[in-house]
Amino acid sequence: MNRKNFLNVAGWFAFFGFIATATVGALRLMVPRVLYEQPSAFKAGFPSDYVVGEVNEKYKDEYRVWIVREAEGFYALLAICTHLGCTPRWLPAEIKFKCPCHGSGYHKDGINFEGPTPRPLERLKITLADDGQILVDRNVKFLYEKQEWSKPDAFLKYTG
Amino acid sequence: MLGLFDTMREKMQQTEVYKSIFRHTYQDTQRNRALQILDNVFLHLHPVRITRHATNIGFTWGMGGITFLLFIVLTITGVILMFYYRPAAEYAYDDMKYLMNDVAFGPLMRNMHRWAAHAMVITVMLHMFRVFLTGSYKPPRQFNWVVGVFLLTLTLFLSFTGYLLPWDQLAIWAVTVGTNMARATPFLGHEGPFGAELGMRIDNDVRFVLLGGTQVGPPTLLRFYVLHCIFLPLIGAVLMAVHFWRIRKDGGISGPDVTSKKA
Numbered sequence: 001m002n003r004k005n006f007l008n009v010a011g012w013f014a015f016f017g018f019i020a021t022a023t024v025g026a027l028r029l030m031v032p033r034v035l036y037e038q039p040s041a042f043k044a045g046f047p048s049d050y051v052v053g054e055v056n057e058k059y060k061d062e063y064r065v066w067i068v069r070e071a072e073g074f075y076a077l078l079a080i081c082t083h084l085g086c087t088p089r090w091l092p093a094e095i096k097f098k099c100p101c102h103g104s105g106y107h108k109d110g111i112n113f114e115g116p117t118p119r120p121l122e123r124l125k126i127t128l129a130d131d132g133q134i135l136v137d138r139n140v141k142f143l144y145e146k147q148e149w150s151k152p153d154a155f156l157k158y159t160g
Numbered sequence: 161m162l163g164l165f166d167t168m169r170e171k172m173q174q175t176e177v178y179k180s181i182f183r184h185t186y187q188d189t190q191r192n193r194a195l196q197i198l199d200n201v202f203l204h205l206h207p208v209r210i211t212r213h214a215t216n217i218g219f220t221w222g223m224g225g226i227t228f229l230l231f232i233v234l235t236i237t238g239v240i241l242m243f244y245y246r247p248a249a250e251y252a253y254d255d256m257k258y259l260m261n262d263v264a265f266g267p268l269m270r271n272m273h274r275w276a277a278h279a280m281v282i283t284v285m286l287h288m289f290r291v292f293l294t295g296s297y298k299p300p301r302q303f304n305w306v307v308g309v310f311l312l313t314l315t316l317f318l319s320f321t322g323y324l325l326p327w328d329q330l331a332i333w334a335v336t337v338g339t340n341m342a343r344a345t346p347f348l349g350h351e352g353p354f355g356a357e358l359g360m361r362i363d364n365d366v367r368f369v370l371l372g373g374t375q376v377g378p379p380t381l382l383r384f385y386v387l388h389c390i391f392l393p394l395i396g397a398v399l400m401a402v403h404f405w406r407i408r409k410d411g412g413i414s415g416p417d418v419t420s421k422k423a
Contacts, residue, residue, distance in 0.1 A: 030369050037373055084337040101333070139362070 038063060040139040043129055047074065047158045055090050055108065065124060065136055066090060066097075068108065074156040075149075076124040076136045077110050083117035097121065111144065120144040125153045205404045213415035219294065220413065223287035228400065230280040235393065237273040245325070247385035249378035252327035277319055284315050296414035304406040307399055314396045321388035327381060335384070336376045342367035 001009075042063055050056060050069035059065045064079040064087060077097075081088050086101035096113075097106040104115030111120045125140035134156065142154035149155070172178055173185070184195045194208045213219060244263055245255045259266040288308065291297055297305035324335045343351040347358055348366035355365065362374050372379030407413055 027369075030372075031364065032372055032379065035363075035373055036379075037375065037377065085340045086333060086337070101337075 041135060041137040043131075044076075044134040044136055046133055047128075047156075047160065050074070055092070057090060059136070060087075063136070063138060065138065067126075067134065067136070071159070072155075073158040074126055074134060075109075075154065076126040078122045078124055078138065078141065080122070081117060082112070082119045082121060083115065088121075123149055123154050126156045127153055128156065205401060205408070207408045207412050210412060211415055214413040216415070219415060221286065221290050223283050223290055227280055227283040227287055228404075230276045230283060231396070231400070233276045234273060234280065237269045237276065238389065240269045241273060242389060247325070247382050249327065249381055252325065252381060256326045256328075277322060281315060281319055284312055288312060291414075294414060301406075301410045301414065304403060304410055307403045307406065311396065311399050311403060314392055314399065318388060318392050318396070321384040321392065324376075324381060324384045325388065332376055335380070339367055339371060339376065339380075342370060 042059065044056075044059055044065075044067055047069075050067070052069055052071055054069050056067040056069065059067060060079050066077045066079055068075050068077060079087050081099040081101065081104055083099065083102055083104045086099050088097040088099040088104070088106065091098050095108055097108075097110075099105070099115065099117070102116050104112060104117035106112050106117075106121050110123060112118075123142040123144075125137040125142070127135050127137075129135040140153065142148035142151055173182075183199050184192055186192075197203045197206065197208045241259065244259050244266070246252065256270075259270055291305065291308070320335070320338060323338075324331045343349045343365070345352045345355070345366050347354050348360065349355045350360040350362050350365040350367075352360075362368065368374060370380075370383070371377070372383050
């Protein structure tokens with residue numbers, strides 16, 4: 001490689017290097033580091049605050065989560081319709097979740113039974129925090145169709 | 161009176177200023193008419209001459225031209241709307257209501273923008289349909305068809321990003337539903353094929369970058385606003401220039417095949 005070739009290669013290397021670096025930088029800039037959103041995990045009071053059989057809507061507005069108390073314990077349902085992402089409503093008289101957008105319906109356990117949705121509602125990680133409160137993490141999901149509802153954190157055992 | 165007007169026009173055309181802007185006279189010769197087109201930055205994208213059939217509306221439907229006209233309408237009304245609209249969650253909806261209720265000619269501008277946007281999507285489709293029916297995508301026009309496909313997607317993206325800006329329930333939920341599709345993007349979406357294997361999560365995939373968050377929120381409004389008003393129209397304008405220029409380079413506007421049958 002003579003001097004002229006070297007300068008040629010170095011010039012193109014610098015040019016494309018600059019373009020590539022600038023592109024990577026611009027793409028990285030588009031990924032925010034700070035989110036002004038609700039934290040993904042939240043505490044939902046003490047287990048004894050809940051009545052057996054209830055679908056608790058206290059955390060629906062803020063976190064889009066229903067907390068359901070059964071005789072054996074708790075599970076948390078994400079209030080996002082698995083059809084196209086609207087927020088379903090809990091209809092106590094009909095004992096079902098009903099989406100106002102396209103009419104998808106789910107049983108109390110989250111299993112779909114009517115409307116266009118192809119799959120059940122998603123359950124969230126539900127555990128007990130150190131202070132004894134219920135802790136729900138919206139970032140950890142359990143999908144029925146992947147047989148994940150039987151995993152330990154998908155259901156909080158509590159009979160007290 | 162007319163004589164006075166003619167004299168004034170001739171005087172004006174002889175001034176240094178006029179001649180520095182317009183190089184050619186109105187002399188009706190083939191050469192001069194061609195030069196007038198060629199030396200004008202706006203007209204030079206157009207062919208200097210067109211064939212007789214190019215003016216036949218029955219063949220072209222004029223859909224490409226109508227689409228471009230609508231783009232100009234949208235640009236002008238859009239810029240006017242920008243004088244009152246602030247793309248922040250606290251203001252956006254109120255500014256839209258202000259435009260519709262208290263700004264002089266505000267409703268006219270916003271409705272023109274809305275209807276022209278709907279119409280543009282339709283005319284782009286019809287233009288594409290016509291090009292397909294007349295076989296105008298065939299060589300040597302393959303490249304221009306591809307440019308057209310990019311322009312179609314840009315039109316749809318412009319339509320989609322503009323949909324969010326009123327910041328009402330319809331806008332937020334429509335965009336929520338629409339952007340949920342991005343979750344299923346192959347490789348780059350956290351619910352798409354190979355997404356999880358590549359480490360995609362809800363807070364680092366392509367949908368997250370598009371929304372500026374894990375859900376449609378104030379950062380999404382700002383992002384869509386910038387895309388809608390700056391980024392997409394800019395790319396669209398460049399591609400349109402290429403699109404129009406290529407028509408000429410690919411042998412002018414396509415017409416009926418006059419070689420195969422005696423017309």
